[in-house]
Amino acid sequence: MPPPSGPRDPIAGLDTPQSPFPLKLSGEVIKGFGRGSAELGIPTANIPISGLDVGGHSDLASGIYYGWSALTIASPSPTTTIYPMVMSLGYNPYYKNTVRSVEVHIMHDFESDFYGARLSLSILGYIRPEYDYVSKESLIDDIRTDIKVAEKSLEREAYKAWKEDGWLVRGGKEEEDS
Ligand code: ADP
Ligand code: RBF
Ligand code: MG
Numbered sequence: 001m002p003p004p005s006g007p008r009d010p011i012a013g014l015d016t017p018q019s020p021f022p023l024k025l026s027g028e029v030i031k032g033f034g035r036g037s038a039e040l041g042i043p044t045a046n047i048p049i050s051g052l053d054v055g056g057h058s059d060l061a062s063g064i065y066y067g068w069s070a071l072t073i074a075s076p077s078p079t080t081t082i083y084p085m086v087m088s089l090g091y092n093p094y095y096k097n098t099v100r101s102v103e104v105h106i107m108h109d110f111e112s113d114f115y116g117a118r119l120s121l122s123i124l125g126y127i128r129p130e131y132d133y134v135s136k137e138s139l140i141d142d143i144r145t146d147i148k149v150a151e152k153s154l155e156r157e158a159y160k161a162w163k164e165d166g167w168l169v170r171g172g173k174e175e176e177d178s
Pocket of ligand 1: 029030031032033034035036037038042043044045046104105106107108109110112113114115
């Protein structure tokens, strides 16, 4: 399906997250298709799609989502940092992938790669379905717009609040019994 023509909404969804959001998803950053940085200039941290099963979300529709991410780097001592993110779930129709994948672009400039780190997501809303495009440039354009839409959408109070969520701040760990 090609993207609809015309300008896009600058913001996604209502002023408060709606069911089934927030959705939690966590996994180890793995190697993807090697295209994000090299071809599009937009790196995406891939995590195993099996993470969706854990929360019982394997039926989640393909498309572009936004929310908060927690990146936990193990060494020298475990450190978790929260960043805004956009997530692509699906088959990348422009590239005709045969497997469904979860890819996350974190809105932050990193100095280096973080393969093997734990990435935990609090998904708060849906932006759009995945489309096929006539050119790589139009795909990049739409991803750039998704990033702006996500930033603007997360500025709303009810969305900002989830940045402080315990599960996320603990790097995707359930509360421990005391
Ligand atoms: P791959 O195909 O292996 O996923 P990409 O070209 O998509 O490779 O680049 C993703 C990798 O780049 C991530 O796994 C991570 O280690 C690194 N990276 C650096 N900056 C970012 C960022 N802002 N968002 C996501 N990943 C990033
Ligand atoms: N790929 C598509 O084929 N169609 C899309 O509509 C699409 N939208 C994306 C939106 C965002 C925010 C991101 C991060 C990725 C998107 N992708 C899409 C995936 C993109 O093709 C993929 O990240 C690269 O090919 C690297 O694997
Ligand atoms: Mg990637």
